[in-house]
Amino acid sequence: MSKPSAVRILRVPPIPRNLLERRWPRTRGISREVKTHVKTIIEEVRRRGDDALIDFTKRFDGVKLASNSLRIGKEEIEDAYEKVSRKQVLAIEFAKSRVESLERNLLTRLSFRYEDDLVKIKSCIRPIPSVGCYVPGGEASYPSTLIMTTVPAKVAGVPRVAVCTPPKSRGKVDPLTLVAADICGVSEIYRVGGAQAIAALAYGTKSIRHVEKIIGPGNKYVVTAKVLVSRDVPIDFSAGPSEILILADDSADPHLVALDMISQAEHGIECVSIHVTTSVGLAEKVVKELEAIVPWSPNGETVLQSLSRNGLILVCENLEVAVSFVNEFAPEHLEIVTKDPWSIAEMIKSAGLILIGSYAPVSASDYCLGTNHVLPTGGFAHVFSGLSVLDFIKRVNIVECSKIGLSKISSNVRTLAESEGLLNHAFAVEGRL
Numbered sequence: 001m002s003k004p005s006a007v008r009i010l011r012v013p014p015i016p017r018n019l020l021e022r023r024w025p026r027t028r029g030i031s032r033e034v035k036t037h038v039k040t041i042i043e044e045v046r047r048r049g050d051d052a053l054i055d056f057t058k059r060f061d062g063v064k065l066a067s068n069s070l071r072i073g074k075e076e077i078e079d080a081y082e083k084v085s086r087k088q089v090l091a092i093e094f095a096k097s098r099v100e101s102l103e104r105n106l107l108t109r110l111s112f113r114y115e116d117d118l119v120k121i122k123s124c125i126r127p128i129p130s131v132g133c134y135v136p137g138g139e140a141s142y143p144s145t146l147i148m149t150t151v152p153a154k155v156a157g158v159p160r161v162a163v164c165t166p167p168k169s170r171g172k173v174d175p176l177t178l179v180a181a182d183i184c185g186v187s188e189i190y191r192v193g194g195a196q197a198i199a200a201l202a203y204g205t206k207s208i209r210h211v212e213k214i215i216g217p218g219n220k221y222v223v224t225a226k227v228l229v230s231r232d233v234p235i236d237f238s239a240g241p242s243e244i245l246i247l248a249d250d251s252a253d254p255h256l257v258a259l260d261m262i263s264q265a266e267h268g269i270e271c272v273s274i275h276v277t278t279s280v281g282l283a284e285k286v287v288k289e290l291e292a293i294v295p296w297s298p299n300g301e302t303v304l305q306s307l308s309r310n311g312l313i314l315v316c317e318n319l320e321v322a323v324s325f326v327n328e329f330a331p332e333h334l335e336i337v338t339k340d341p342w343s344i345a346e347m348i349k350s351a352g353l354i355l356i357g358s359y360a361p362v363s364a365s366d367y368c369l370g371t372n373h374v375l376p377t378g379g380f381a382h383v384f385s386g387l388s389v390l391d392f393i394k395r396v397n398i399v400e401c402s403k404i405g406l407s408k409i410s411s412n413v414r415t416l417a418e419s420e421g422l423l424n425h426a427f428a429v430e431g432r433l
Helices: 017-021 031-048 050-061 074-081 086-108 143-156 175-183 194-203 218-231 256-267 279-298 299-311 319-328 339-344 404-420 423-430
Strands: 008-012 112-115 119-127 130-134 160-164 186-190 243-248 273-278 312-316 335-336 353-356 393-401
Touching: 008 279, 017 319, 031 050, 031 194, 031 218, 050 194, 074 175, 086 143, 086 175, 112 423, 130 143, 130 194, 143 160, 143 175, 160 194, 194 218, 243 256, 243 319, 256 273, 256 279, 256 299, 256 335, 273 279, 273 299, 273 319, 279 299, 279 312, 299 312, 312 319, 335 339, 339 353, 404 423
Parallel strands: 008 312, 130 160, 160 186, 243 273, 243 335, 273 312, 335 353
Antiparallel strands: 112 119, 119 393
16 A cells, blocks of 8 residues: 555645635535436435335345335344444443433523513423434444434434434344444334435335434435425535544644544545644654554555545644634534643634544544534534534423513514504504503
8 A cells, every 4th residue: 555645734824725615605506416316316205205215225225125124123123232242232322321411411501591570481492303313324334323313312302213324235234223223212213325315204205204304414415415305304414524623733742643634534535634733843743654554554545545635734834823724614523732722722713523632532522422423514614513402402482471561661662563564563562551
């Protein structure tokens, strides 16, 4: 295997504009070719239901399914426990407990009472009725993504949580994914993936009832399908290829920086691994570490291609310039490894997740820190937060106003009602007084 010599070191300024031109908000819209392809799939699923799902699964996944096998039954889930180790089950339970703990803590802070001399207000939360979680799969398996998408929904109290994930070549779903689904309390799990799964969740088929919201990451076809159905069914956000940006000064360990770039790159050749530093010496050491480690890395060919295509090291003249670039880039994952990382973190306005110091790598947050790893990519961290219990609830305010309180606001109600030409609004208030 050749060395990853294509991991370039660039001086900033100038900021390489091509890095930013491919990101939101500069890039708008979807590839016309992909959009046309996905629209055809969605229309077929809406028209033909299960038959279309079966045909597309055979075409895209190489799996021939029977109509009664789309939903995975209890027996197959029970069998899955026999195919995984006790150690794996404990790891799933631990990861679930970490996410669950943080989400419950967040949920308890959302309900409150407010009272002044005018009104009493109780702010309440209610779960949405049903959610569809997309979990990437096929030849790869992501039980951790199942945890990240379903646990916040269950904490929120969503009564129906359905999961769609692509089958492997023999029509089976990874046993550990099924075990994770059972541990997390998933209501239904279906062996169907791609744009056709999103269409089924959005519009329903004979086997798959439609849901009220669709969440979860996927490839460009899944992301496009989510965008297209979002006119009818709410979604979370468009989560594309994963990203890491490591902001470091000369206090950082170049070996650890290289390991984190490599761990991100093994997600796939489209993943982005960027190191931003104020130290030329650190940048050069990181390149040497990459050249030494990559040839011997697991998934080395994928790592090499990813780093060659989307790996980059930027050397900035100072931390202010580095922070400015980070905020403009809006990375999915940001690691800060500097002498005073917390002060730098306070300056960050746009990032999906901020990880502080040498002992909070992205790979740990992907599994067991308790934070969610479904995060905005492609620059959408400018306007979106990572997935959380907030994506599965509605807020409603319960308001009580006394006659005295209403009388105190009545003149202001009349003024605003008159300015909008809605005098009956004023009469509705004054009639009570």
